Amino acid sequence: MTSGTLVSLRDAYGELLPELGREEPRLVVLDADLSTSTRTGKFRQAFPERTLNVGIAEQNMVGVAAGVALAGGIPFVHTFASFLTRRAADQIAISVAYPRLNVKFFGFHAGVNLGEDGATQQAVEDVGIMQAIPGIRVYAPVDADDLVATVREVMRTAGPTYVRLSRFPSPILGQDDSTAAPAVKALRSGGQILVIVTGTLAAEVVAAADALKAQGISVRVVGVSRIKPLDPSIAALVSAWGPRPVAVAEEHNIHGGLADALSSVLDEAGVPHRLHRFGVPDRFGESGPPRELLESLGLGSRALAERIAAIVSQQPAQPDPQRWEE
């Protein structure tokens, strides 16, 4: 889609699902009384016999998905990220991941999207829960185009996966650097600070980078949609960045998310690092308009711009800009 077009991930998903259903007759859709939010309606209209709404019973839904997979189906499991990963964590681990079943989980309204509803409906720990369970691939697409590519990758990959989606229309970000590895999306080029971001928070980081450019601060923004397994090329990218500052931005607890995953990959690769963590500071969310809530957590574009500028201003005299590749 055209860069800048506003599309919500869930709407893109709702359009894609019937298409996938036509391509893959084994695809089965499961919901737990949130199908209006999860946008599975068009699939249900096309394939009512391959759709099951189990009611408000997420643990049962995950077990039913395991049974569908054992009987040869490919279940797509839908509900809010919070209810799926918190309530059904044991079922996800023992009924799906342990037997390595081909179940595809989709967690909607992740992060603090459900602003006014408050902490109970928000998910600031879903990535942490899912990536701590052995064998689950974890994704947080950065825009609707990325979501489509991600779901297609999920379909091609046998075994359990988790895709984190957000609620609101967010811009198609495009990519301004076609030489980057596919797993790592170059969203903005710059030389003073590298921000690695996952999920639709990427739009906030890009907006902050664009605002800072006008102030003469040059921010490189890289998007990562597959958190587990994290593409190892990210270690070379950080290594080549040298001593310049690196930040990780995610609409998730600073613990258990992309920053931890990245730190782990850098440790494995022997790349010394210090990551500035732009995430939810180990607290639950709260009620409030989503944008205001995001800003209050330091994750809206205005707050991010301030935080990035503060880090850049504290840097010692910049090394020769020619010395380190961009």
Add this chain to the structure above:
Amino acid sequence: MIQRDVTIAQLDDLARSIRRDVIEEIRTAGSGHPGGSLSCAEILAVLYGYVVQPGPDWLSRPDRDHVILSKGHAAPALYAALAEVGLVDREELGTLRQLGSRLQGHPDVTRLAAVEMSTGSLGQGLSVGVGMAWRLRATGGAGRVFVILGDGELDSGQVWEALSLGGVLGLENLVAIVDANEIQNDGPVAGILDLRPYGPKLQAFGWAVREANGHDTGELVAAMDWARSGEPGARPRCVIAHTVKGRGVSFMEGRPEWHSHALTLEQYERAVEEVERR
């Protein structure tokens, strides 16, 4: 290998062999759950020896029946049944709970396909059975799904979510078998979360219910024939099998401490003698 035509005496022999294997396995392993393994010996004997009768090609047959041992701690009895019908080598029973063994403390389908599902976190198996039965019905599959639960396991809320959905969907190809041995980890079910009588509750959830003496293979055969007939209508079936925890070994019968317990050499010898004599 069990033959198609099977007698009650053969099923009783099979149950006796399962019990003997269970004692052997847990003695060798040095830990395990004898009480709940011994209580379901006849249930497994009737399922594998009469209903499913798995041949060597069982796992590759699309029209086959399925068995999920939701009460995964009875794994020694399941492994014994699989060994008796030729799906596990008898020598392998001696590896139970050892590092690298296919015979994990609780069933692991990735190591041993014949167990069909990994279980052990109680309360999860019936949901899996509902999903399988729904999918089989939707795709015209001929097989049935049998899920073995413990009565203590009925404490778990997820079981009632699965019972609700199974009843609403009217899954006539789903058969739940409750090994009602009346004892759970902490003591008698009656003193913990007494949900008896189960029958009226299950019927209220849309299930066809039949009770049986879970140590009488003849009664279990009749119950399985009923479950596989059209008589219960478009409803999932549940057989409540009344059993005795630790059945077959006098010093284990009805004793909560034998839920999870190792056997001394003396206990082992006495248990084997009792099981073989009965």
